[in-house]
Amino acid sequence: MALYSSISPGALVLMLLIFPALINNLAAKHGHTTTIYHHHHHHQQHHHNRLPEKAVLNNRLQRAYIAFQAWKRVIYSDPKNFTSNWDGPNVCNYSGVYCAPYPNNTKIQVVAGIDLNHWDLAGFLPDEIGLLSDLALIHLNSNRFCGILPQSLSNLTSLYELDLSNNRFVGPFPSVVLSLPSLKYLDLRYNEFEGKVPSELFNKNLDAIFVNNNHLTSVLPPNFGTAPASVLVFANNKFGGCLPPSIANLANTLEELLLINTSIKGCLPQEVGFLYKLKVLDVSYNKIVGPIPYSIAGLAHLEVLNLGHNMMTGVVPDGVCCLPNLSNFTFSYNYFCEEEGICRNLTSKGIMFDDRRNCLPDKPQQRSKKECDAVDQHPVDCSQNCSDSLH
Incomplete structure (x- = not known):
């Protein structure tokens, strides 16, 4: 692929x-x-x-x-x-x-x-x-x-x-x-x-x-979702801010979204799950917190999902792991505490995955109990605005 x-x-x-x-x-x-x-x-x-x-x-x-x-x-x-x-x-x-x-x-x-x-x-x-x-x-x-x-x-x-x-x-x-x-x-x-x-x-x-790969340093603007693009690649810049809910406006066109290492923070908005044509979503190496939006379970065309190297927490939902076209799912270097259903055995579905350095019981190469407890004591409220949602 x-x-x-x-x-x-x-x-x-x-x-x-x-x-x-x-x-x-x-x-x-x-x-x-x-x-x-x-x-x-x-x-x-x-x-x-x-x-x-x-x-x-x-x-x-x-x-x-x-x-x-x-x-x-x-x-x-x-x-x-x-x-x-x-x-x-x-x-x-x-x-x-x-x-x-x-x-x-x-x-x-x-x-x-x-x-x-x-x-x-x-x-x-x-x-x-x-x-x-x-x-x-x-x-x-x-x-x-x-x-x-x-x-x-x-x-x-x-x-x-x-x-x-x-x-x-x-x-x-x-x-x-x-x-x-x-x-x-x-x-x-x-x-x-x-x-x-x-x-x-x-x-x-x-x-x-x-x-991507410039020295751009601005927050993603509220009209980020206005461009009728099929491919948006902003990786390796210092944007900061949150992924705006206006991203939902890209639903009819967007197929690839790469925001690797762009200093974005806050929770992933549920609106990400509205991007029904999305094939590649890579938001790795950022400061994203909170859970995986369950709406992502509706992205039937999604092939690559990379959430690695963030500060996300909660459960890895079975609905995401069951996506029909998913072939590569990376969620390493976060603080996930549970894998639901088939997520515990993605190899059986032929999906390449990486779940290292989380807080998953009975899985190898996880974070220490001390690291996991420290994050567990500061739950994230995604209903708050971007700056307030960070611990």
């Missing part, structure tokens, strides 16, 4: 409807390895379109030429020499550049895609990148681009996918991405962005948001 998988192929389908000429170039290499633990992908070969030698460059390609020449000037390191053919006016012949017919006039070619994944380029994004106003996708995964994102990116009104992952971009959350009206897929993983995530991000019509 592919865990932490990417968004549905719908993104590709739409791309191919908009830009038919991208079919041969992108079909084979589209798709995203979104596992947050493995952020080095296999190197892919790069092909590029050929324009006829006597092709007449339109003003859109002329603007693109200006943009690529400006970009090439600020690429300081190109160890694999990929940009060596970024020369001359026929930009559609450049490595990593993909042209397609302009939707409003198919006789005109435009630059529709840039894919520089795994080129190991060092440099930054120049203001002139805003001249590439026909771009539908930008893939810059696994390079050494740095600096802040230019505000001119707001000119890319057709941009559908923006993948800047595994680079060295810095500064506050790049609010320029909030101005992109067509954006559906936003991947900012493994960079150096810091500070607050604007609540406006969750008002965007995004299908996938990856901001």
